[in-house]
Structures are given as C-alpha cells and as structure tokens.
Amino acid sequence: MTNTLLKLEQINTHIEQFHILHNVEFEVSPGEVTVLLGRNGAGKTTTLRTIMGLNNASNGTVTFKGEDITKLPPYHIAKKGIGYVPEDQGIFYGLTVGENMRVGMRKEDDATKERMEWVLELFPDLKKFWKKPGGQLSGGQKQMLSIARSYVNENDLLLIDEPSKGLAPVIVEKVIESIEKMKEKTTVVLVEQNFYMASRLGDRFYILDDGMTVHHGDMSALREDEELKRKYLGIA
Amino acid sequence: MDLFLNLAINGIATGMLIFLIACGLTLIFGLMDVLNFAHGGLFAWGAFVGVWAYGITQSFILSMLAAVIAGLLLGLITEYLIIKPVYGNHIQQILITLGFMLVLSELIKVVFGPNILAASKPPYLDGSWEFGDVTVIKYRALIIVVGLLLFLVIMAVLKFTKIGLIVRAGVMNKEMVQALGINIRLVFIGVFMVGSALAALGGALFAPSSGVAYAEMGMEFGIFAFIVVIIGGMGSVPGSLVAALLVGLSNGFMAYYYSDLAMAVTMILMFIVLIFRPEGLFRVSGVSNK
Numbered sequence: 299m300t301n302t303l304l305k306l307e308q309i310n311t312h313i314e315q316f317h318i319l320h321n322v323e324f325e326v327s328p329g330e331v332t333v334l335l336g337r338n339g340a341g342k343t344t345t346l347r348t349i350m351g352l353n354n355a356s357n358g359t360v361t362f363k364g365e366d367i368t369k370l371p372p373y374h375i376a377k378k379g380i381g382y383v384p385e386d387q388g389i390f391y392g393l394t395v396g397e398n399m400r401v402g403m404r405k406e407d408d409a410t411k412e413r414m415e416w417v418l419e420l421f422p423d424l425k426k427f428w429k430k431p432g433g434q435l436s437g438g439q440k441q442m443l444s445i446a447r448s449y450v451n452e453n454d455l456l457l458i459d460e461p462s463k464g465l466a467p468v469i470v471e472k473v474i475e476s477i478e479k480m481k482e483k484t485t486v487v488l489v490e491q492n493f494y495m496a497s498r499l500g501d502r503f504y505i506l507d508d509g510m511t512v513h514h515g516d517m518s519a520l521r522e523d524e525e526l527k528r529k530y531l532g533i534a
Numbered sequence: 535m536d537l538f539l540n541l542a543i544n545g546i547a548t549g550m551l552i553f554l555i556a557c558g559l560t561l562i563f564g565l566m567d568v569l570n571f572a573h574g575g576l577f578a579w580g581a582f583v584g585v586w587a588y589g590i591t592q593s594f595i596l597s598m599l600a601a602v603i604a605g606l607l608l609g610l611i612t613e614y615l616i617i618k619p620v621y622g623n624h625i626q627q628i629l630i631t632l633g634f635m636l637v638l639s640e641l642i643k644v645v646f647g648p649n650i651l652a653a654s655k656p657p658y659l660d661g662s663w664e665f666g667d668v669t670v671i672k673y674r675a676l677i678i679v680v681g682l683l684l685f686l687v688i689m690a691v692l693k694f695t696k697i698g699l700i701v702r703a704g705v706m707n708k709e710m711v712q713a714l715g716i717n718i719r720l721v722f723i724g725v726f727m728v729g730s731a732l733a734a735l736g737g738a739l740f741a742p743s744s745g746v747a748y749a750e751m752g753m754e755f756g757i758f759a760f761i762v763v764i765i766g767g768m769g770s771v772p773g774s775l776v777a778a779l780l781v782g783l784s785n786g787f788m789a790y791y792y793s794d795l796a797m798a799v800t801m802i803l804m805f806i807v808l809i810f811r812p813e814g815l816f817r818v819s820g821v822s823n824k
C-alpha cells in the first residue's frame with residue numbers, strides 16, 4: 299500500500315504501570331472505513347486514545363499524512379485533521395446543543411457554516427433541541443450530537459468509538475446511514491462490537507486481542523470466516 | 535433601620551471584594567483543577583501596588599490600572615514557575631502554593647518595606663451621601679458598583695464569546711476540549727492571569743476603604759475566598775457572587791454584634807452548604823473532570 303493515511307508502527311502504550319498495547323500495527327487507507335474489532339478490554343479505546351495523543355505511546359510511531367504525530371499534544375493532532383467521537387461521547391452537559399457544536403468548530407468561516415447545514419440535515423433532531431442542554435438529551439441524541447460535532451470540521455480522518463453502544467436498532471440504523479454519507483467525504487476508523495454495523499460499513503478490519511493486533515484483512519473475508527469470528531469476537 | 539442598612543451596605547461591599555478574589559479562584563479551580571492557596575497573595579500585592587501608584591500619580595484610575603497590570607504579570611509568573619510543574623497533583627499544589635503565599639507576603643515587605651502602608655482615597659470619593667436616616671459611604675458604593683459591573687462583564691464574556699464558551703466547556707471536560715483542537719494550556723494561562731488581575735484589583739480597591747495595606751491581608755481574604763468557592767460551587771461565577779455576598783453580609787453583621795463569632799458563622803455557613811449540597815449552591819454539571 300503506497301498511500302497510507304494513518305499508520306501505527308510497533309505502538310506500545312502504558313496506562314500508569316500497566317502495559318496495555320503491545321506492538322500494535324495498524325494501517326488506514328484513505329477513503330475507506332477501517333473497523334477495529336475485539337473483545338471488551340482488548341485495547342480498542344486505548345488505540346484510538348493513543349492516536350489522539352490522549353494516552354502517550356511509550357514507544358512506536360503514529361504517522362498521519364506522512365508526518366510523525368506520536369509526540370504531539372491532542373489539540374495539535376486534532377488540528378492536523380482528525381475528528382474524535384469518544385466512547386463516552388464527550389458531550390458538555392451544561393452547554394446547549396448549539397454550544398456543543400460551536401466549541402467543536404475549529405473555524406467559523408462560510409465553508410464551516412455550509413458543513414453545519416449539511417450536518418443538521420443529517421441529524422434534524424439536533425436542530426429541534428438546539429437550545430437544550432446536552433445533559434438533557436437521550437442516549438441516542440447524545441451520540442448523534444457527538445458524531446455531528448466531529449463532522450463540522452473538515453477532517454481527513456474520523457475516529458469513532460462504539461457509536462452503537464446502548465442504542466435501539468432504529469437509531470443504530472440512523473447512525474449507520476450518517477456514517478455512510480460521511481464516508482464519501484472522509485476516512486473513518488470505527489471501533490464497533492456490533493458486527494452487523496461493522497460489516498455494513500467496514501471495508502477492512504483489524505482484530506485486537508490482549509493489546510495486540512492479531513488479524514487484519516478485507517471485511518468481505520471476515521464475513522465468511524466463522525472460525526475467526528468465533529475465536530475473537532464470540533460470534534458465529 | 536439606619537444601622538441595619540449601613541451594616542448591610544458594608545457587608546455587600548466586603549462581599550464584592552471577596553467576590554473579586556473568589557471568581558478567579560473558582561475558575562482556576564474548576565478549569566485547571568488547581569488548588570491555588572497563593573491567590574490571596576495577589577490581593578495583598580494589588581493593595582500595595584495600588585497605594586504605591588496612587589502616591590506617585592495621585593490618580594485613582596491609574597492606581598487601579600497599575601494593580602491590574604501587576605496582577606496580570608504576577609499571574610503569568612506564578613502560573614509558569616509555581617503551578618505548571620504541579621498540574622494534576624493536589625498535595626503538591628497545596629504545599630507549593632501555601633509556600634508561595636508566604637513568599638509573596640515576604641516579598642511585599644522586601645519591595646515596599648516592613649511597615650503597614652497608609653492608604654488614602656481621592657477627595658471626590660471621600661465622604662458620604664445622606665438619604666434620610668441612611669448614610670451611604672461613597673467609596674463603599676463605588677466598590678459595590680465596580681464589583682457588579684465586573685460580574686456582568688465576566689458573565690457576558692463567558693456566555694457570549696467563543697473564549698468564554700471554551701472556558702465553560704473546559705470546566706466540564708478538559709480532555710474533550712483538547713480533542714476538539716483547542717490548546718487548553720493557553721486558556722489556562724489566560725484565565726490564571728485574568729483571575730490574578732481581578733484579585734489584585736480587589737486588593738487595590740480594599741486598601742483605600744480600610745485606610746491601610748498590610749501584607750497579611752492576603753491570607754485573611756484568601757481564606758474567605760476559598761470558603762466562598764466551596765459554598766458557591768467550584769467553577770461557578772454566579773455561585774461565587776452569591777456566596778461572597780452571603781459571607782460578606784453574615785460576617786459584617788456578626789462582626790458588629792458578636793465579633794468573636796464572625797469567622798465561626800462563616801464556617802458554619804460552609805458546613806451547612808456542604809451537608810445539604812456537597813457540590814455547592816451552583817453545581818456545574820459536567821461529564822467528568824478529566
């Protein structure tokens with residue numbers, strides 16, 4: 299693969315004294331949705347946090363658009379063009395929906411405003427609750443807000459951590475549709491336990507186990523591979 | 535009635551001065567998660583710089599301005615030298631800022647001499663207005679007006695500007711603010727400097743009112759400000775205003791009737807709030823304090 303957008307090489311991450319990620323290898327091609335799979339506690343969230351600089355890699359390198367971003371602070375990494383939708387959604391509870399969106403806007407130019415309108419067409423509910431505090435939204439609405447906020451900037455890469463968590467099937471469908479639309483504009487790394495969602499959206503997959511990348515390949519291959527799915531994902 | 539109103543005005547004026555210290559403290563606490571026991575030192579420094587500048591310029595406005603500038607500079611230095619190395623460690627913060635508080639007090643004596651300084655106000659702010667039975671001391675009215683105006687300005691900045699929005703978001707979830715591309719450290723420094731300047735301005739306003747500036751005033755008012763932050767709710771500016779007025783008033787009345795109990799009543803007020811609303815009167819809702 300010659301044109302790689304994001305590349306993790308030999309990434310090791312410690313949280314306090316615990317060695318969480320062991321030589322994680324991970325590559326993302328532009329325009330694709332790469333799904334990160336693995337059991338609870340496998341290290342998926344830690345991998346995304348390490349990319350964002352929220353956890354520091356003790357060694358190894360993260361390369362984004364050909365540039366080493368391993369040691370950069372999180373805000374700098376975000377400015378390079380990475381949007382982040384964390385597992386806990388990261389909504390500011392005391393700010394209104396509109397204010398939550400505005401904090402996330404790195405620029406307030408016309409292009410951003412245009413994107414904002416596009417985002418609000420994707421998530422019309424947000425417009426309805428524009429003045430409502432983020433803390434008063436339902437779980438699904440919070441997830442939409444968190445995703446919408448990451449769409450407002452012109453990012454080259456989105457990191458989305460388990461967007462289907464705790465959502466009703468109808469809402470999951472909506473989230474899938476929104477990511478499908480976003481896929482046309484940007485590259486996505488998706489952490490997902492919901493295999494239905496993962497297989498609907500994913501082009502390629504990586505499986506993490508015990509902080510190590512144990513498998514990767516085309517999503518179409520994984521769909522057929524019952525053995526792999528049983529072994530690492532607990533599904534058959 | 536006359537006495538009651540006079541005590542009330544006095545209490546509100548004291549409350550406003552405490553508010554000027556507490557509002558910076560509450561934002562530093564809420565946004566940076568830093569326990570800054572040196573904050574009162576800025577109050578004392580503001581008082582001395584104000585008195586010194588007034589002596590030279592004979593201009594009240596310039597003396598206030600000098601205190602604000604001194605507060606900004608001292609805030610910058612304090613953040614860089616004292617606070618930055620101890621982010622995320624409360625025990626170290628308490629120790630180093632308490633130590634620095636003493637350093638600030640001693641430095642006052644080095645720079646301005648070991649004695650109490652007499653502070654005077656300009657003639658146009660001296661004296662009082664009579665409204666029937668009630669005497670309103672002009673200078674106290676000025677303190678109240680300045681305090682209220684600053685409160686409104688701070689609230690407007692927090693509410694209507696992008697930087698204010700970022701500060702409010704930072705109080706709720708620092709990590710997410712950074713992940714959205716904002717250099718929170720710059721915001722920290724800015725808030726620290728402005729908070730320090732407000733405390734210094736408070737001190738500069740206080741000295742002409744009491745007639746003196748003394749190094750220990752920083753510690754006295756600093757303790758009140760901490761109590762106010764706890765009562766009002768960490769990170770809440772309106773909370774610190776309400777709590778500062780409560781503390782100012784209760785302290786003012788108690789000091790008149792049972793002066794020995796003045797501090798005790800303030801403490802009791804804090805305990806009552808802690809029992810019924812452990813997060814203070816005005817809770818700032820957030821995801822976490824990451």
Ligand SMILES: Nc1ncnc2c1ncn2[C@@H]1O[C@H](COP(=O)(O)OP(=O)(O)OP(=O)(O)O)[C@@H](O)[C@H]1O
Nearest residue numbers: 313316318336337338339340341342343344345385
């Ligand atoms: N703050 C922390 N302190 C100590 N250990 C942690 C911390 N955060 C995560 N871990 C450990 O790191 C490992 C990986 O956690 P991580 O959150 O990355 O897993 P995950 O794959 O995202 O799991 P899930 O599917 O449950 O979200 C786990 O064993 C977890 O216990």
Ligand SMILES: [Mg+2]
Nearest residue numbers: 342343344385
């Ligand atoms: Mg996770």
